[in-house]
Amino acid sequence: MGYPIDGILLIDKHEGETSYGVVRKVKSAFGDSKAPKVGHAGTLDPFASGLLIILVGQGTKLSSFIMSEKKVYKATITLGVETDTLDPTGQVVKKSTVPDIRPAYIRKKARKFVGEIEQTPPIFSAVRYKGTRAYKLARKGVKMDLKKRNVTVFSLGIISIDLPDITIEVICSGGTYIRSLASDLGRKLGTGAHLKSLRRQASGSFEAHHALSSREILRKCHDSSLQNEIIPLRAALPGMGEIEVNSIFARKIRNGYQPAWEEIAKDSSLADCRDEYVKLVGEGGLVAIMKVKNSEGVGHGEVRIERVFS
Helix, strand or coil: CCCCCCEEEEEEECCCCCHHHHHHHHHHHHCCCCCCCEEECCCCCCCCEEEEEEEEHHHHHHHHHHHCCCEEEEEEEEECEEECCCCCCCCEEEECCCCCCCHHHHHHHHHCCCEEEEECCCCCCCCEECCEEHHHHHHCCCCCCCCCEEEEEEEEEEEEEECCEEEEEEEECCCCCHHHHHHHHHHHCCCCEEEEEEEEEEECCEEHHHCEEHHHHHHHHHCCCHHHHCECHHHCCCCCEEEECCHHHHHHHHCCCCCCHHHHHCCCCHHHCCCCEEEEEECCEEEEEEEEEEECCCCEEEEEEEEECC
16 A cells, blocks of 8 residues: 555444544554554544544644534433443443423423533543543542533434433534433433433534445455545645645745745735634645634734644
8 A cells, every 4th residue: 555645534433343443443454564643533432333533644633623623413312221431331320210201391401402511521531630531530430520611512403202212413512522411411301311322423524424434444455445535634624714825835834934924914815814724735735724813903913833734
């Protein structure tokens, strides 16, 4: 297989696999001794399925930008059973009788979670508590007081109700824990709940039904077609605006040059940008990602190079 190659791979992870296991499979497909750096943008728990964005080579520099994109999930919540992990892999800690709850009441309570909400991460999660991953401390029985965080739920639609199960579709900001959402909805309904199943349907502009099955990774390696599945760096953030720069300016930036507002704005629509990230592209590829801070009404602002790509 030809190297080097940089970009992202869209993988449809199957239930039972870990996200790291998929990363290892991709590294193996490239040949462990010569493999580029490989990572992923946003963990999917082993019981979950769906879109896992694999970062290859310099694609690892895109991690924070991709992880901050909106996510779409389909989830099934089981009322009346609570677990310590908030999902089906944990120990049952409480059971409750589920009454015949009216669908209109369920929808009313679900609407309370739309908008900016406070959410406590599950204790069995990768967030750090006093420098250690929370799930490692939870396995040892350490009590933790994890800080609440603000997340945004853009929509929460009820797909079906077949008590004790409720199936929903959620569009939310990066960093939202659907396990916590399921548990919190169960409390609102007075029955408790855990997340029975989860599928990530989309991340940003990318969708799971366009992704390569995780079971096909090694087969693609054998027929040397895996690299054809890689989306190049420039196309990996389709929702981000871009500005074209000439080859001389591109080389300066790649050598560490920090441009001034005037150097960029004179040949672009930078004046229309409002405090956002912009791609600098040149010679057909991604040169850098730049942070723009516009002084509205003044006609000038500040720019800062955040990531550089060779």
